Amino acid sequence: MLSEAFVTLVTNDGYALGALVLAQSIRQVGTKRNLVVMISKHLSNSLRKILEINFDEVILVDEFDSNDTEHLSLLSRPELGITFTKINCWLLEQYSKCVFLDSDCVVLRQIDDLFEREELSAVPDAGWPDCFNSGLFVYRPSKETFRKLIKYASEKDASFDGGDQGLLNEFFSSWGSSDISRHLPFVYNVTSNAFYSYLPAVTRFRNDIRIIHFAGTLKPWHLTYNPKDEQLSGNLNGQNDIQRELLLSWWRIMYQRVWPQLSKLNQGESIGS
Amino acid sequence: MLSEAFVTLVTNDGYALGALVLAQSIRQVGTKRNLVVMISKHLSNSLRKILEINFDEVILVDEFDSNDTEHLSLLSRPELGITFTKINCWLLEQYSKCVFLDSDCVVLRQIDDLFEREELSAVPDAGWPDCFNSGLFVYRPSKETFRKLIKYASEKDASFDGGDQGLLNEFFSSWGSSDISRHLPFVYNVTSNAFYSYLPAVTRFRNDIRIIHFAGTLKPWHLTYNPKDEQLSGNLNGQNDIQRELLLSWWRIMYQRVWPQLSKLNQGESIGS
C-alpha cells in the first residue's frame, strides 16, 4: 500500500518558521502519516537543514508565479502570486493520498481522520463560502492532474484572486454544490476573519477547533515574543483576546520546540522578525 | 394545492422601510408567490397601512425576546433578542412552503427557484460557514415544528448568539453536514462581511448575485439619500465602492417606489433616519 502524508510549502525563511511550528504541532497531537515540506531554491541553507530534521521529506520544487498584479491588488496581497507553487504537491505520487496545509497553520487536535476523505475535500472559505479555503485540502497526487492544473494556470484569468485559492476553486468548480462529504467541518481550518465576523460561533465551537490558520497579512512570525512574561509585541491592533491566546499558542511551540533547534545553528540571531 | 409565499418580519418602523423595499424588489424581478409580512403591535398605524398595500398578507404576531444580553454582547447587537419573533413564521400553515427573508434584504434577480428546495435550506454564514445565515431560509410551515421551536427556545443557552440565527442553527444542527441540496448558493444571501473578507470572489461572482443582505449594524435606512445628485450621506466609513453602489440600489427603489406611497400619508416628514 502506498502511504499517506501531510504536505506543506515554504519558499522563504518566514514561512519556514511557520512550517516548523506546524510540524511540531502535528507531532504533538500524534500522527501515523509522513510529514513533507516542498521548498524552493530561495530558502537559506540553515533553515533547509532544520526542515530536514523536522520533516520526513524535504522536496525541492520549481517556483511558479501568477504575476497577476491586477487581481492580487483586490486582495491587497501582492506577494501571493507565488502560491501557484502549491500545485507541485500533485507531483508527490509516492503517496496515495495527502493533506496539504499552509505553513501558517497550527494543529491543536488530532487530524488523521482527514485521510478518510476524498479529493478534493476542503473547508468553506469564511468570506465567500461557496469557495473553499485552499489553506487545507485533501487530494490525490497525480501527474495527470498536475499537468491539467499547469495548463489551466497558464490561461488568462485562470485565478480570480491571483493566488492558488482562485485557481483551485475554478479548477475544482463543482466543490460548492456536488458532495457534502467534500465539505470539511470549519473547525479543520479556522481563519482569522471568523473572529471578526461571528464571535459567538467561535466561542460556541472553540473546544472543537482542530486547526487555526493565520490567514491574512499578520503572521505569527511577524510578532516578537518575550518568554519571561509570555508577552507578544508588534502590530496587534484589532486582535481580540481569543486571537491573542491563539497567537501565544503558536509562540509557545516556537519557543519550546523550534527555537532550541534554531539557536544551535544561528547563535545570537534574533527570531520573529 | 396549497400555495407558497415569501415571508418577512417587521417589529418597528425602520425595518418596515426595509420590508417595503424588499417587497418592491421582489415584484420588480417578478414572482408567482404571495408576499407576507409578520408585524408586531409596536408598528405605527400608517406604516401598517402601507405594508397592507404592498404585501398580499399582513399578519399580527406575538413578540418573543431571548433576553440574552450575555451572548448578544459578543455580537455587539443588544437589539437582536427580538429576532426570536421570527419563529412565528412556522405558524403560516395556509402555505405549503415558504421562503423567509430578513427585511434588510433586497432582491436583484429572480428567486422563485428557491421553492424547489426543501426545509431547511439556507446559505452558509460568511463568518462561521458551518452555520447557515438565518436571513434567508426555505421552510415548511408546521404548528408542530413551531411548538418544538418554542420549547427549545425557552431552554437555557438555546441560542449561542442570543438571536434567531444561533437558535435555528442549534435546532437544525445537521444542516452543516447532511445534505448538499440544503446548502443554497451564497449568491442568494450575500452579506456585507464578504466585501471585507474576499473582494476578488465578490467581483468574480457579482453578476450572479440574487440577493444582497445588509446584515450588521449599518442598515440602508440609517443613511440619507439626495435624489438630485444620487449621493448618500451618513456613516459610510469603511464601505467600498461596490457596497456604496448596492446601498444606492436600495435607495433608488426606496425613492422611486416606496417614497411616493409614504409621502401621500406623511406629507413633509423626512425619511431615512
Ligand SMILES: O=c1ccn([C@@H]2O[C@H](COP(=O)(O)OP(=O)(O)O)[C@@H](O)[C@H]2O)c(=O)[nH]1
Ligand atoms: O511567499 C510565500 C507565500 C506563501 N507561501 C506558501 O503559500 C501558503 C499560502 O500563502 P499565505 O498563507 O500567506 O496565504 P493566506 O492564507 O494568508 O491567504 C503559505 O502558507 C506558504 O505555505 C510561501 O511559501 N511563500
Ligand SMILES: O=c1ccn([C@@H]2O[C@H](COP(=O)(O)OP(=O)(O)O)[C@@H](O)[C@H]2O)c(=O)[nH]1
Ligand atoms: O428590532 C428588530 C430587529 C430585527 N427585526 C427583524 O429581524 C431580522 C433580523 O435582524 P437584523 O436583520 O437586524 O439582523 P442581522 O441580519 O443584521 O444579523 C430583520 O431583518 C427584521 O426582519 C425586526 O423586525 N425588528
Ligand SMILES: [Mn+2]
Ligand atoms: Mn495561509
Ligand SMILES: [Mn+2]
Ligand atoms: Mn438581516
